[in-house]
Amino acid sequence: MEVTARAPGKIILAGEHAVVHGSTAVAASIDLYTYVSLSFPADSDDGDHLKLHLKDMALEFSWSIVRIREALGEMGTQIPSSPLSCSPEAIKLLAALVEEQNIPEERLTIASGVTAFLWLYTSIQGYKPAKVVVTSELPLGSGLGSSAALCVSLSASLLALSGSMTLDFSQQGWLTLGENELELVNKWAFEGEKIIHGRPSGIDNTVSTYGNMIKFRSGELTRLKSNMPIKMLITNTRVGRNTKALVASVSERKDRHPNALAAVFKAVDSISNEVATIIQSSAHDGIATTEREHKLEELMEMNQGLLQCMGVSHASIETVLQTTLKYKLASKLTGAGGGGCVLTLLPSLLLGADVDKVIAELESCGFQCLIAGIGGKGVQICFNSSA
Missing domain, CATH: 3.30.70.890 (GHMP kinase, C-terminal domain)
Structure with a gap:
């Protein structure tokens, strides 16, 4: 079984900067996506590694499951249905695993994203070997919510095969998740965003999870329905x-x-x-x-x-x-x-x-x-x- 999840980027339609000072802002999803495909090895040939392939950057990472278990111990597993924040101690241990991969200097900005990947993966799936492939239509670091789209699509694909969501595996094509499933994905994605950004507002991951548009003011988010293309x-x-x-x-x-x-x-x-x-x-x-x-x-x-x-x-x-x-x-x-x-x-x-x-x-x-x-x-x- 392989699962692919896709999550959209976002724009701020109105209100950026002023929102920090108590004004209203409006954010919206865009139909440019980040895709995450997750598959577990069918045999033991390649069954002892966790692999991450960032296709657009032509970068591949691989960790032996033994090494991850050795580094994280019991810290690497959670109950998928109730996300907890990643502790500063865990971030240090994860960052050490990322450093071992020798990311090229010109790509070092992605290190926090790889750290978030490792944490989300081990928290939701534990110490299972797998291959994860990421592709994206969103330019990085340009304000279009690329990190949130990664955290959302990654959380959705991991949760889909964790047994913590009610899904119909027989359906064909792209499936939209139910409210409870979306809420769970959003919570996990927000924890991933915290690893990447420190203190994110939660706006990017919420727009990427639920789509459509969101009005927000002083920490309160209201979902809107657009009636015009x-x-x-x-x-x-x-x-x-x-x-x-x-x-x-x-x-x-x-x-x-x-x-x-x-x-x-x-x-x-x-x-x-x-x-x-x-x-x-x-x-x-x-x-x-x-x-x-x-x-x-x-x-x-x-x-x-x-x-x-x-x-x-x-x-x-x-x-x-x-x-x-x-x-x-x-x-x-x-x-x-x-x-x-x-x-x-x-x-x-x-x-x-x-x-x-x-x-x-x-x-x-x-x-x-x-x-x-x-x-x-x-x-x-x-x-x-x-x-």
Whole structure:
């Protein structure tokens, strides 16, 4: 039996940075996925190792089960139906196992992800030999939730073959999980995210698990249902950024200009709530759809202006904004800013030839362009009994 799970990435549609200061933000899943396939060896030929293949990076890792057991002892097993946090002691032991793999220096940023993999695997499956293959359509470190999509798809595939979820193994194609199963996957994925990020908000893994859209404010998450199809051009500037430093710089600006920034955050809160209302409203004809798209474009432009007030734009982001504006398209940064990704709304009446022109111009600047549907399904699994 082989199981494959897929989990989507995410974007912030409105409210980034301001959400740290009590405003509302809206996040949504995108139909770009991370896939995790899990299989147990059928015979003893290869039956004493845990193998991880990161296909997109052409990296393969292998640990003998004896070595893992020796390193972790009883620390490596939990009850899959009730996740516990990984202790600092366990993280040290896991990090030592990862170091033994001699990850190339230019790939060292993935070490925390490999650590999270080892912990999730041994916690849910114990000390079983297996092969895990990971592929992804999401660029790493660009603010599109690649680490959460990994933790969600990995948790789902591991739990699917752990006996702790009620599943119909005979069904064909991609299966959507029930509420209880989704809740369990989300809890495990959040623990994996904590290993990678330290103190994540839980937004990324929740969007990746449940899909669609989420409104969040002051730690409270509300799931939304989108009633309008939205397509976005996502431009990855390929400029890395330090999220922690950008968040700190906004707080420092607020300390210097408390009244001005309070007004900015209040305006962002209004924009986020209006975005959520528009997305949830139903349209009965093409005119209503066009009107809603136009309103979204205006809200995106306003949100971008307010993000510039916060000081989190970047020369690369401005290049994307100017380029898309030439084609009368609305754009805003998504996530931390300072580089990362920019969203551009693609109206339903926009011609494909115009989209191609925009993409060609952006790619000539060295940017990566992805087209994604917004607010689709969350994590799903697929069984292949012939594997």
